[in-house]
Amino acid sequence: xxxxxxxxxxxxxxxxxxxxxxxxxxxxxxxxxxxxxxxxxxxxxxxxxxxxxxxxxxxxxxxxxxxxxxxxxxxxxxxxxxxxxxxxxxxxxxxxxxxxxxxxxxxxxx
Numbered sequence: 449x450x451x452x453x454x455x456x457x458x459x460x461x462x463x464x465x466x467x468x469x470x471x472x473x474x475x476x477x478x479x480x481x482x483x484x485x486x487x488x489x490x491x492x493x494x495x496x497x498x499x500x501x502x503x504x505x506x507x508x509x510x511x512x513x514x515x516x517x518x519x520x521x522x523x524x525x526x527x528x529x530x531x532x533x534x535x536x537x538x539x540x541x542x543x544x545x546x547x548x549x550x551x552x553x554x555x556x557x558x
Contacts, residue, residue, distance in 0.1 A: 450486055450489065450490040451486075451490050453486060454486035454489075454490065457486065458499075458503060462506050462507075462510070465507070465510040465538050465541075465542050466510065500549050500550070500552075501550065503546075503549050504546050504547075504549040504550030505546075505550070506546075507542040507543070507545050507546030507549065508542070508543065508546035508547070508550065510538055510542040510546075511538065511539050511542040511543035511546055514535045514536075514538040514539040514542065514543075515539050517535050518532065518535050518536065518539065521535075
């Protein structure tokens with residue numbers, strides 16, 4: 449049951465981040481972090497490593513798209529609707545959580 453809740457929160461957080469890229473909704477990609485922690489508590493070590501890599505990649509992708517949208521809006525390639533603060537929020541939160549999730553996996557084993 450914990451795994452189902454964890455995967456639901458992961459999906460909700462990633463969807464929230466994607467929705468924030470499209471239009472400010474006020475939802476938070478921090479649900480992804482909560483889902484990842486819940487899943488890690490109930491999963492085996494090999495499942496946790498795979499999940500951490502997938503979550504880190506998805507969050508860094510969200511951050512990258514947010515950065516691209518900020519730069520494209522500033523360059524005048526398109527006129528963003530609503531506030532640009534949501535894009536900065538996704539860039540910061542998804543970027544930091546993505547790095548925090550992915551960096552421990554990049555260290556070589558001793």
